[in-house]
Amino acid sequence: MNKHTRENFLYVGEELILRLGKPVFFFFLLLMVGVGIVWGFQKVDAHLTPSWTIEKNKAEITEAAIVIPKIGVEAPIIFVASTKPADFLNPLKNGVAHYPSILPGRKGTSIILGHSAPLAWFGSKYDDIFSNLKDLEHGDRILITRDGKLHIYEVKEKVFLNRGQDVPAELMQSDGARLLLLSCWPPGINNKRIIVQSEII
Secondary structure, eight states: OOHHHHHHHHHHHHHHHHHHOHHHHHHHHHHHHHHHHHHHHHHTTOSOOOOSOOOOOTTOOOOEEEEEGGGTEEEEEEEOOOOOGGGGHHHHHSSEEEESSSOTTSSEEEEEEOOOOOTTOOOOTTTTTTTTGGGOOTTOEEEEEETTEEEEEEEEEEEEEETTOOOOHHHHOOSSEEEEEEEEESTTOTTEEEEEEEEEO
């Protein structure tokens, strides 16, 4: 927890004690800790279980970032060479994670995962990076830089999946360069998945 977040947390705690009294505050605190623990376990499952063949990029060292102007997203992209859920925990703390798939900018479908979090969540910098994917609409732009090159994608549609459901095969098949942004839905709850599909322009 960084200094700014810690100071905010202490300030809110003091205000709640003054307004609610100590017994109610500690009950509320225990409740929030319980919710946080459950949510933390749910976040571990923010991954895919694909049935398609994935492209391995282990030999390629790349630097990349994503910017989505409409919803204020700006984050590094960390490339993960594994499909194991545990291997995504640290990358998702430090940005968004590229799921082993086509590299952004290339022909085929590229997949990027990011966390979502409920409103006013006290967490790390990137815990809520994809919380507002629902606000993206047809025609909105997603900017990807990779190895010094800019790739611009245009949003086409949003798809909602049930937990454990694979990405539909038709989304994985593309004659052009397609980008899928994927996160838990609703924010911070692992009931469903939201996918934003975009195409390179």
